[in-house]
Amino acid sequence: MAQAKTIVLAPRLDAELARRILYQMSLIRRFEEKAAEMYALGKIGGFLHLYIGQEAVAVGATSAIRPDDYAVSSYREHGHCLAKGSDPKKVMAELFGRMGGLSKGKGGSMHLFDKSVNFLGGHGIVGAHLPLAAGAGFAIKYQGGDQVVLCYFGDGAVPEGEFHESMNLAALWKLPVIFLCENNRYAMGTAIHRALAQTEVWRFAETYGMHGEAVDGMDVLAVRDCVMRAVERARRDKAPALIEARTYRFRGHSMRDPAGAVYRTKEEVEREKLRDPITLFAERCAKDGILSEADVKAVEKDVSDVADEAVAFAEASPEPPPEELFQDVYRD
Amino acid sequence: MAQAKTIVLAPRLDAELARRILYQMSLIRRFEEKAAEMYALGKIGGFLHLYIGQEAVAVGATSAIRPDDYAVSSYREHGHCLAKGSDPKKVMAELFGRMGGLSKGKGGSMHLFDKSVNFLGGHGIVGAHLPLAAGAGFAIKYQGGDQVVLCYFGDGAVPEGEFHESMNLAALWKLPVIFLCENNRYAMGTAIHRALAQTEVWRFAETYGMHGEAVDGMDVLAVRDCVMRAVERARRDKAPALIEARTYRFRGHSMRDPAGAVYRTKEEVEREKLRDPITLFAERCAKDGILSEADVKAVEKDVSDVADEAVAFAEASPEPPPEELFQDVYRD
Amino acid sequence: MAIMTYREALNMALREEMDRDPRVFVMGEEVGLYDGAYKVTQGLLKAYGERRIIDTPICESGFTGVGVGAAMLGLRPVIEMMTFNFSILALDQIVNSAAKMCYMSGGQYPIPLVVRGPGGPAAQLAAQHSQSMETYFYHVPGLKVVRPTTPADAKGLLKSAIRDDNPVIFIEAETLYAVKGEVPDDPDFTIPLGKAIIRREGTDVTVIAYMGMMYRAMEVAEELAKEGISCELVDPRTLRPMDTDTIVSSVRKTHRAVVLEAGAGFAGMGSEIASEITEEAFDDLDAPVERVTGENAPMPYAKNLERLKTPSREKIAAAIRKVCYR
């Protein structure tokens, strides 16, 4: 597992950056805790896949790209979408299925799209968005731009054929795509060693002659640094990369698998929770004297206010009118 | 590229084995030359993909397995089917679309099946038969057998998702499958370096923790030895392997691409023809005094008689009766 | 007879067929250790072990192809699609390998394969996870397609599907798994593929429906009975081969037909059923066959829009009244 050389590349961690990172991770956490409550109250329906525990990946990675860069993800994308800069109000309204949602309530939790921040969506078919990421990379190159595409996916997508097809095309055509695998060690109830003959995901990069690297997904700065280096390479030589962020999902696969404890032990879950990326980062900032206890408290208050406002906005937002059923089936 | 250690494993090359190998390679060659003539005469329709130039792969590999082992291939499968032991008469009749064909004329050149010799078919969708091979391997293990499955496919199938899915499943579940990639450097008009970011096909085995090896596909004994070792391992530990046989297609992709010279130079083709696997083997046998010139002449006469008989049989075989249109749609 | 859920009936069918035939095995995502994403395979791993209950990585095309290959060697695989939405990734293996192998091989390699799992609209799962998938299969020669409406049918038809020597696409419904009903516990109980059933006798109009649409039709039929409209409800149960005789003879009796379909209407199952009725019973029809289908839009997430997407009781009743000129 390659070493994360934070010091070398990442700009020194100042209070401003530290606050931003802590704020974003905490916002995602609080937002989803609220979403879980709303799901329990029946305000949100369908599937709801929480990102809780993996926040360092989305926040660290997004902090390494520009606003005009692109991101695309699977159905566990609340964190990626919020980190990219989407308005929590519109995201919550989308989860509520309301007109004020990102997609007028027609997409829901698994299908968040936000063109205003170049978020290319949440996609429900495992592995299906990897070719889309390659396509976005192709378009960037075709248009002569210097943006990059950040493609988040789970360990469960690796055995799918589209993983292989996308990696090969991106490497063959030198597309500026960073394939960021969030290896939380389980695809629903399937532990990675029951899904892959070779479980070091980052090593798959070798067979495509692509840069591959593993990073501690619970260390937001390590993720930030690792992605920064990949982004720099992608912008400069239009070279793709495969990054494996080792992380863990604290909750069940979805709200329908609340405990998520059939396939993993309580002990394992508890042990992993000790590596909560938010606590780890807050402690580090305190230790290094970058953020005071007051700063941390302030962030906590801010995010919980924002989450509350998001819920209030969603509640107040009207249902989409009946005509919306037929809107957007076709663009005329 | 791993060394082929012929001496170590293969039983010493005696006249009997040499004659068998020369006979089979020559039969496939002659059979297909005849098929090409028949295609020109309109006796054979649709697509016809000739194996000419690659005979050492099918013959060397088949000589390393048992009759009760299985083989499965793509649409370029005449050689694999004949090497496995199918009656040339029935194969030619199938190409003619006659009742005497392996499949009563309903499959044709791309879909040769022969249950009597455990040949699991010629398949027309690139990459689609790799999962079938894994499935046959699964069934062998399920039934407690010790057979192996030989799965032939072209370099063009490597970028397909099913290659990845099948390799992973075979390695994950330890299935007795030998994936034998016939790398003839082109997928239709696409040179391998325009299709794969990393062109050493055998190296793909690494990411699945599978044994991988490359072999000179124009040297029938090298292929035989390489496959023998893979077969032994597969029988013993139910371990799959990926073998890359480096070969060359002397003719066009199909009869509709006769020259096959748009995407490759005449010089290249002529140079490769100097490595004709049949000539190389015959010369070697002569040099080592294993086969006399008379022996070689005899083989040539035999195979040309067999090919002529095959054509005669096909000509004489009746068209399938109209009822056959609805036969075998379902098994009742 | 025993009262059990649709889910339990399927589980019972799997157990009985695995007990009956050692060549039967179950493979799919989460079918083992997790006891099935929808618990249809509950307890099977414990009862039959890892040799016959196989969890797979996420690679639908790969493991469906494994099923086809295993069937070529004489096994009888039951492949679970966690939901049928994902079967689209395995469609090539189902259409080009499974459905055509027997034909291309001139009968040498029949493929006794069952691909089963939940399909159709499901609560607020939106466009990619809530759609009628049978449309990708029933057009294909070589396949049989089953949609079991009741717990008893679920058991009886799944057993027949597993015993069938052809590839059978068996599409259950997430929304019906908890439905309870009487189910014969006789292990020899099976329901033949290709036979429709009349779920309610009636004289004025024939309503053809299956799965959730049939339950909705039953409610509507009761309401309309009060208005003096007597509905006969026919459930095809198997979409391919379709039991046209039962449908047409019912229409010959009632002279009117309404076909219900949960999925988008354009070129769906309803078009075929309506066409067959019209061709066979044209002169017996007192009104053109009416189709009540899902709207031609992807499935929206928003609950209120989702409700508008699939045929409502009101729309169904209106169509029935229309053909009855009421």
Added chain:
Amino acid sequence: MAIMTYREALNMALREEMDRDPRVFVMGEEVGLYDGAYKVTQGLLKAYGERRIIDTPICESGFTGVGVGAAMLGLRPVIEMMTFNFSILALDQIVNSAAKMCYMSGGQYPIPLVVRGPGGPAAQLAAQHSQSMETYFYHVPGLKVVRPTTPADAKGLLKSAIRDDNPVIFIEAETLYAVKGEVPDDPDFTIPLGKAIIRREGTDVTVIAYMGMMYRAMEVAEELAKEGISCELVDPRTLRPMDTDTIVSSVRKTHRAVVLEAGAGFAGMGSEIASEITEEAFDDLDAPVERVTGENAPMPYAKNLERLKTPSREKIAAAIRKVCYR
């Protein structure tokens, strides 16, 4: 006007649209260096270079998804399927990504994508390479499906497809590439999607057909004219959206309809067209709509069986006579 082949008309359309709009590019297997497996893209690499004419490895799902992703960023990809048989491997990208993206994103991401290539029966290519693929697409909301019968339609409809902001499935035919016809060389010439055309005026019966079936219908119409049966031939050209008005008003005039379909008949395009006609023009029909379709079997390789698989002139003539009670 110029006389050219169907193949040349497609090539011309591609060139004109690439000249007109720099966002248009062509991607697929063998489209560049090899000039196209069927030479539709002949000369394009030479004229537009590797940036806009892209050869791909064999990975239909991958490069189709690349097309969808590129469309999300505003490009207008034309993805060639070497033959549509292989599109089944890309079906998830077409159905779940391309067709639903605009809807799931609430209109933020329309997908201006064309997926084109030859489809349908082709000479002795057998079960996996000779089949009607439109059936996997025309049922899907969000997709448009085109089947151009003549060289002029091939040009005019392809240009409209490329200019359309939605995913368009454009299925040509290997068997028609060499067909010659008059084609407008005006670069502004286009044919709107969703408009049927009457290829032959007639008074006794309306025959609906497209592609090879239309050519066969034309021959049959001439023969039957000698018997005094006057056929009106309607070509839908676009299967989704279907121009039901043109079809139905023709039937209102002739009072009889026969629908032709090359593919297997069960639940095919013919069922939908027959249903729509019956629903809209029931009282105008003097006979039930007849469907003449391909047999419900995979395509056999043997020439004599292959001939029996698709509708013959005799069968078509018989159906027409039948609805005319001759």
